[in-house]
Structure formats: C-alpha cells, structure tokens
Amino acid sequence: xxxxxxxxxxxxxxxxxxxxxxxxxxxxxxxxxxxxxxxxxxxxxxxxxxxxxxxxxxxxxxxxxxxxxxxxxxxxxxxxxxxxxxxxxxxxxxxxxxxxxxxxxxxxxxxxxxxxxxxxxxxxxxxxxxxxxxxxxxxxxxxxxxxxxxxxxxxxxxxxxxxxxxxxxxxxxxxxxxxxxxxxxxxxxxxxxxxxxxxxxxxxxxxxxxxxxxxxxxxxxxxxxxxxxxxxxxxxxxxxxxxxxxxxxxxxxxxxxxxxxxxxxxxxxxxxxxxxxxxxxxxxxxxxxxxxxxxxxxxxxxxxxxxxxxxxxxxxxxxxxxxxxxxxxxxxxxxxxxxxxxxxxxxxxxxxxxxxxxxxxxxxxxxxxxxxxxxxxxxxxxxxxxxxxxxxxxxxxxxxxxxxxxxxxxxxxxxxxxxxxxxxxxxxxxxxxxxxxxxxxxxxxxxxxx
Ligand code: ADP
Ligand code: MG
Numbered sequence: 001x002x003x004x005x006x007x008x009x010x011x012x013x014x015x016x017x018x019x020x021x022x023x024x025x026x027x028x029x030x031x032x033x034x035x036x037x038x039x040x041x042x043x044x045x046x047x048x049x050x051x052x053x054x055x056x057x058x059x060x061x062x063x064x065x066x067x068x069x070x071x072x073x074x075x076x077x078x079x080x081x082x083x084x085x086x087x088x089x090x091x092x093x094x095x096x097x098x099x100x101x102x103x104x105x106x107x108x109x110x111x112x113x114x115x116x117x118x119x120x121x122x123x124x125x126x127x128x129x130x131x132x133x134x135x136x137x138x139x140x141x142x143x144x145x146x147x148x149x150x151x152x153x154x155x156x157x158x159x160x161x162x163x164x165x166x167x168x169x170x171x172x173x174x175x176x177x178x179x180x181x182x183x184x185x186x187x188x189x190x191x192x193x194x195x196x197x198x199x200x201x202x203x204x205x206x207x208x209x210x211x212x213x214x215x216x217x218x219x220x221x222x223x224x225x226x227x228x229x230x231x232x233x234x235x236x237x238x239x240x241x242x243x244x245x246x247x248x249x250x251x252x253x254x255x256x257x258x259x260x261x262x263x264x265x266x267x268x269x270x271x272x273x274x275x276x277x278x279x280x281x282x283x284x285x286x287x288x289x290x291x292x293x294x295x296x297x298x299x300x301x302x303x304x305x306x307x308x309x310x311x312x313x314x315x316x317x318x319x320x321x322x323x324x325x326x327x328x329x330x331x332x333x334x335x336x337x338x339x340x341x342x343x344x345x346x347x348x349x350x351x352x353x354x355x356x357x358x359x360x361x362x363x364x365x366x367x368x369x370x371x372x373x374x375x376x377x378x379x380x381x382x383x384x385x386x387x388x389x390x391x392x393x394x395x396x397x398x399x400x401x402x403x404x405x406x407x408x409x410x411x412x413x414x415x416x417x418x419x420x421x422x423x424x425x426x427x428x429x430x431x432x433x434x435x436x437x438x439x440x441x442x443x444x445x446x447x448x449x450x
Contacts, residue, residue, distance in 0.1 A: 001035060001069065001071075003032040003034075003035055003040070004032060006032065006040075006065065006068060006069055007030070007031070007032035007040075007042065009068060010061060010064045010065055010068065011027060011030070013064050014027055014057070014060070014061065014064070015027075017060070018057075019364075019368065022368055025049070025446065026044075026049045026052055026053055026057070027049075027053070027057075029044070029045045029049075030042050030043065030044050030045075030049075030077075031043045033078070034198070036198050037073075038071060038072065038073030038074060039073060039074040039075070039076055040065065040072055040074070040075045040076070041075075041076050041077075041078060041194075041198075042075060042076070042077050042078070043077075043078050043079065044077050044078070044079060045079075046079065050077050050078075050079055050222075051222065052442075053077055054077060056371065058075070061075055062074070062075050076194060078191060078194060079187060079191070109183075110172075112180075112182075113168060113172060113180070113181050113182055113183060114182060114183040114184060115165050115168045115169055115172065115181065115183050116165055117169060119161065119162045119163075119165035119166050119169060120166050120169050120170070121134075121137075121138065121166045121170055123162075123291065123295070124159065124162055124163060124166055125280075125284055125287045125288045125291060126284075127280060127281055127283060127284035127287070128281060128284075129158075129277060129278035129279055129280050129281060129284065130158075130159060130163070130277045130278070130280070132275045132276075133152050133154075133163060133275035133276065133277050134163065136150060136273055136275050137150070137152075137163050137164070137166065137167050138170075140167055140246060140248070141167055141170040141171055141174060144171070144179060144213070144214065144246045145244050145245070145246050147272060147273030148241065148244075148246055148247060148272055148273075149237075149241070149246075149247040149248065149249055149268065149269060149272035149273075150246070150247070150248045150249070150272060150273050150275075151249045151250075151251065151255060151269050151272050151273065151274045151275070152164060152248070152249070152250050152251075152274075152275050152276070152277065153250065153251045153252065153253055153254050153255075153274070153275075153276050153277070153434060154252070154276050154277030154278065154434055155252065155279070155314070155315075155434045155437040155438070155441075156252065156315060156317070156437070156438070156441055157314075157315035157316050157317035157318060158277045158278070158279065158280070158315070158316060159277055159316060160218070160250040160277060161218055161250065163277070164183070164216050164218060164248050164250050165183055165216070167181070167214070167216065167248060168181035168182075168183050168214065168216050171214055179213045179214065180211070180212055180213045180214070181212065181213065181214035181215075181216060182208075182209065182211075182212035182214070182215055182216065183216040183218065184209070184215075184216070184217055184218070185217075185218040185219055185222075186217055186218060186219050186220050186221075186222045186223045186233075187219070187222050189209075189217065189223065189229065189233065190222065190223060190229045192205050192208075193205055193228060193229045193232045193233075194228070194229065197228060202232070205232075206232070206235070206236060209236045209240075210236060210239050210240065212240070212245065213245050213246065214245065214246040214247075214248065215236070215240055215245065215246070215247050215248070216248040216249075217233075217247070217248070217249050217250070218250050219250060219251065219252065220249050220250065220251045220258070220261075221251050221252050221253060221258060223261070230261070230262060230265070233265075234262070234264070234265055237265070237268065241268070247272075249269065252434050252435070252437075252438050253434045253435045253438070254274065254276070254434070255269035255270045255274065256270065257434075257435050276434075278431070278432075279313060279314055279431055280313075280316060282309055282310070285308075285309035285312070285313065285316075285319060286305060286306070286309045288316060288319065288320075289305050289308055289309060289319070289323060290305070292320060292323055293323075296327060298327055298330070300326065300327075300330070300337045301337065301338075301339075303339055304326075304337055304338075304339060304342045307339060307342050307343070307346070308322060308323060308342065308346070311346050311350070312346065312350070318349065318350075321349060322342075322345055322346055322349050325345050325349075326341070326342060326345055329341070329345075357400065357401070357447050358401075359397055359401055359403065359411060361447060362393065362396050362397055362400060362401065362447065363377055363378075363393055365443050365446045365447050366389050366392055366393040366396065366443060367389070368446070369389075369439070369442065369443050369446065370385070370388075370389040372385065372386055372389055376389075376390075377389060377390050377393050377412070378390075378411075378412050378413045379413075380413070390412065390422070391422040391425060391426050392426055392439070392440065392443070393412070394408050394412060394418075394419050394422040394423055394426075395422060395423050395426035395427060395430075395440075396440070396443065396444075397411065398419070398423045399423075399427075400444070400447070404416075405417075405419040405420050405423070406419075408423075426440075
C-alpha cells in the first residue's frame, strides 16, 4: 500500500472540510510514518496538534481513510516521529531515551533518571500558592511512599515540572543509588509504549518503568483516551503501587476533570494526596525575579522589578522569559534597563498579539476551538455549549485587544454590562480552573500561530 498516497488523498478531503487556518495549523505538516496490522501511524508537529486532532478530527479522518482503504482499522498520531526502525535487538534504556525528549531538555537530563539537575528545591520559591504542594513534595523525600500517589496540578508555567523533578533530584542526592527515581513526560511514555507494542519490545518498556522506585510522570492529561497506553500505564501504576513504590503525577487539571481517563485510574489518583499550584502572589513573583538575578550575578532597578512583578502574573515561565531578554539587552547593548525599556519588552511579549490580531480573528479562533459558528457566538442562544465560548470570546476581546466594554457589547450584540460580567466571570474563574486556563492558552496559541 502506498501510505504517502493514501494520506495525501485523505488530507485532500480534510482540506475541503476545514478552514484554511485550521488545516495548515493542524494537518499540513502531518506525515504517514508507518503501517502495521491495520494501524496507520501519522506524525504531527506538536502536542497541541495531536490533542486537537484526537479530540476533533480523529473519527473524521478514520472515516475517510476507511473509505479509501478498508483494511485501515485504526489511526494513531505520534509527535514528530523519532521512532527507531523496527529491530530485534534488546531495547536499551539509551535506545528508549532516544525516542524523543518531548518538552524536556534531554541534552541536560541524566540518562538514567531523565531528571534535569537544574530543578531543585533550593531554587524553588515557596509562597501561599504552592506551599502545600511543596511541603508534601519535601515530605515524600523523607518518607518515600508517604503520600501515594502524589498528584499535583496547576496551569501552564506555574512550576509543576520544577517541583516534581526537584523531588527526584533530592532523592538522588539523599539516597545516592539506593533509591532510583525515574522521570517521564506522559508523551514520552506513550511513544515508548506504542513503539514497544509495534516492535515486540513491550516487555522491556514495562521493565524499564517497573524497575523504578519512584516513578514521576509529567502532564498525565496527555495519556487519557489512548486505550493501549492507558492500560499499560495502569498496569505499571498498579505494579509499583502494590510494591509500595512512590508514584508522582502532574497534570494541568485535577483528577476529577480528566474526562477521558478511565474511572479506575481516576479514583486511584483521587485516593492519593492531591495538591494544586495556583498563581504566584506579588511577593513570590518579586522573590523569583530576585533569585534569578542573584543566580546570574546581576542587578536591575527596584522599580523595574516591581513593574515586572505587577505586569506578569500568570505564568512564571513568561516572567523568566522577559527577565532574560532584559538581561540580555543590558549585557549586549550596555544600556540601562529603564522603565520604558521594560515596558516595551513586556508589551512585546504579552501584547504582541493584540497588534497582530483583530477582533474578527479572535472570534474565529474561539468559534473554531469550540466547534461552533461565529453566528452562534453573537446569537442569543443560551445553550451551555454556546454560552461558555461566548464569554471566553468577550474575555479575549478585552484581554488581548483591550477593547472598551461598550464596543465589545456592540460587537457581540449585547449591552456593555453583559460584556463586563462575562469578562469578570472568566477572569476570576481562570484563576481557579486549570482546564479553563488551558483552553484559553490554546486559543491564544492558535492566534499566535496564525
Ligand atoms: P509547569 O510544568 O507547571 O508548566 P515549570 O515547572 O516548567 O512549569 O516552570 C516554568 C518555569 O518557572 C521554570 O523555569 C521553573 O524553574 C520556574 N518556576 C516555576 N515555579 C517556580 C518557583 N516557585 N520558584 C522558582 N522558579 C519557579
Ligand atoms: Mg511542565
């Protein structure tokens, strides 16, 4: 069978069904990479593309494929496949490690534990938004298995990966080689299981994880819904759990909001210790900036520190990014970091978006994300599936484009009080609801890329 041809003609049909922006964002860079026992493996450029397509277009694509080639039973999406060619040699941990580093900087991660030594407790700033998670994480390193499983959740860029890797690094330094932690992003776990199943190496994949004393799985939300990997994860989880090994899990949302996860797994998670990480408060943001400055042996004006901490509130990664840019400019340009320069860099990183995208694009992105029409968004339909997208649209019009409430109201066929109410409702809820935060970040991501 000519995979390339099959996939190209499938894409041809999808192209007709999708908008141009959607098509080029999600599918254009896809490639058929393998065909095995009725399953077509297709690679995609990013996590976002993968979860998006699995959510929205999976059935559609499968339908088209089956129409063209009735031996197609399944289609599996993988991220930019770096899977090795099928081979019978034993799967070494090195080989498995090469399956793709996901978001992790493998260049710097320890090959045995997969931990990045940069993430330690000592560089983690503690405050009200993360103190419970931090205390539990520390307790685990003292009494391994104390809170099992340990489940930590929170929005993007708030320190989940840092904290769970810090547990691993602390265990390495405290117990030397006697207790073996292993870190894996759930995307990588999935890739390895798929690879193992296809190449008859599943036993060595299982062994690799069951040999760990402390298994740390990052971003578990990406596991749900993939039967085989979920099943494999469940078995590994049980084997470790029953052997009293420690399991640490991170997620962008609480266990009860992992909709695709099987009930038995979800209830296991809920039965462990669950802690969340929220948005850092002002003092913490200042402390993080100061700690980064002292690590770098640099200094900037107090007023600039205050400005950064006031303006960059919802994502520590973004805060660090802006700080890095400023320090870079200071170093290379020998310029003072003035308030004006800082304002400019903050604007560039946060509002870059507002200059490039118009309100029509915002509405379109929201409509596409939720699979509703723009007419629905501006209609008076009160169905829940429409009300949430509509409120998010108003929120984004305000947040990104800084439009006035009366203007937003008019645009949405409503009065300005509705616009205010919608903005405030979402603005409050986004602080408490990681799933909502994730949706909004994804929509922004769509806008950034368009
Ligand atoms: P997440 O996994 O929740 O998306 P990360 O753990 O990758 O977030 O954190 C993003 C960045 O912010 C990392 O560089 C991390 O070191 C830093 N960071 C997050 N929380 C803290 C904290 N409490 N103290 C110091 N740095 C932090
Ligand atoms: Mg992370």
